[in-house]
Amino acid sequence: MSQKLADFHDFFSQHKEPAFRSKQVCEWIWKKHARSFRAMSNIPSSLRSLLDAHFYFEPLRIEQLDASTDLTTKVVFLAQDDQRFEGVLIPAGNRVTACISSQVGCPLGCKFCATGLLGFRRNLMSHEIYDQVILLDRMAQEQLKKKLSNIVIMGMGEPLLNDEEVIKAIRKWCDPEGAAISPQRITLSTVGIPEGIRRLASAHVKIQLAVSLHSASQHKRETIIPAAKKFTLLALSEALEAYYRLTRQRIVVEYLMLKDVNDSIQDARELAAFCKRFPVKINLIEYNRVDKTGFERSSDEKMEAFAAFLKRLNMVVNIRKSRGEDIAAACGQLALRNKKT
Template sequence: MVEKKDIRDLSLPEIEEFFRSTNEKPFRAKQVYEWIWKKNCRSFSEMTSLSRETRTLLEENFHFSVLQPAGESVSSDGTVKSIFKLPDGALVESVLIPADSRTTACISSQAGCALACRFCATGMLGFTRNLTFTEIFDQVVILNQQSERFHGKPLSNIVYMGMGEPLMNYEAVIRSIEKITSAKALGMSPQRITVSSVGIPKMIRKMADDNVKFHFALSLHAATNEKRDQIIPLNKKHPLQELTEALKYYHEKTGKRFTIEYILFRNFNDSLEDAKSLALFCKSFPVKINLIGYNPVENSGFGQSDPEKVRTFKEFLESRNMIVNTRKSRGKDIDAACGQLALRNSEKRKGKSEK
């Protein structure tokens, strides 16, 4: 039997071609495309403007690959964490974060992650697979509905900061962003989208060459090789000097400012010396710095920085005329840090199979 293709993998011309080859009117393709991307339908039976025969024809040739909601928890601070089951059983997480006038969706680009950063629950899970662009896109659609349901307004921002390293699944990430920003689909501004990476120099250059319109954020978390090697194993392969060259290239080519994400870990990277190293690292390009409170992950060995140290760290950077924001960790009561729920689930499964 021929395996059915996911209808959403087809471009509009490809759907038109399918209709031509089956002696159907090609203009039907536009209707199908609108049902899929504008009205976000996930079954052929919902396409009520098509005849029963056309719907059956589509059903016989294509399928919809959809995310199955597998859990939702709401934090006392309003953060909503969702877990989704993929068609092959892999689990991914997304988090909806309300703050002031914004609601931000933090979405995953991979099931698990191969990079094994020491502070990260997803890193402890290991890598399962890349998500398809529709699996990434669907998280945004579902979180947009969640945002309406919980907060009475649509999503304002999207960050690719959930499970996985987005630049290691570049093509699917770019295709998902094309759909999120397309007037024929969600129609959001690329200015509201941030792709966050621990820094793969080759891919940072590629983003610059592709002249991407979304924001870029580098998850730096330590500004010396000695410390970064300890928490981000990829740094041994691509040390800070190499990263700096790629970031300079990115800035020169795009003229854009990017964000440095810096999680403050208690007594590891939160001293005045560390702040000086960070300021030195940032001197080659204009950046905005987000200092992030750590959402502790069991067995990571890292804890949250003391408020006094955070204040001193921030004040030092500001004294160097740097733009600095502090971000609190959110949803602690629901394991909202990326990968925490999936890690718990996998530990439970392991526990069961060992019993």
């Protein structure tokens, strides 16, 4: 849907239409996912023509689907300007999660990440972010006979470099007039942009914040995440402390386990020290190999020893296995493989 449709309320009052009409139109767009005014059967035809003359739809299209043996499905979305970006539908037990993108490509170039190798094209608009969820929810209902249970903003791009549009989409997902999704079921994952974390806290959207830390040593982190030179661990830890003070929400720390890079007990000790200033849940993530990065997955023994060390310090730790690796849909693998971009 076009940005120009973002707020009908002023338009309706200017044209002396009753407020309930605006609510009806919003319901058609956000709840029933109508993509033309013609479809809005309870709206008078004169009003539909007026809306047609003033607003337009810019629907996302699904260009390609790849299904994994574990039922994970990767989707290539096509925007109106022919830019492509990816989302993933991940069923696991009773949960069905949509992993969605916030940018086309990414400017941060993390060394382990396939999206980073693509470079940056543009920010996604709020309606393009919103619509990924609506399309993936429709797919979940058709293919799995289940509704989406969770959203993770963890696909292509750094959401806190596009937080204005991302927050607009979050508000719309959570709006009772929109998709009415609980904010507790939404996770935004950032590489750690301190100012963006503070803005997110002030936005009071009450979603879960996840930080891709991957190392608690400043020097080592810079070799994995070049942007860490600018966004230092000290600034990140101060921003996370401020985030917790304002939201009282536990922070999820994502830690990709890279063989002989960040998987020693000394690395675990540094991670525990970093996490002292705010409550955390730590996810240790299996690395999904990406060509040209040179990184390898840590062994199961190393991951278990790392987790055991943290658990002895009474920290909440989970080991997260890969999903959708065979279709390059796993964490850090979204790179429009086989696509002309």
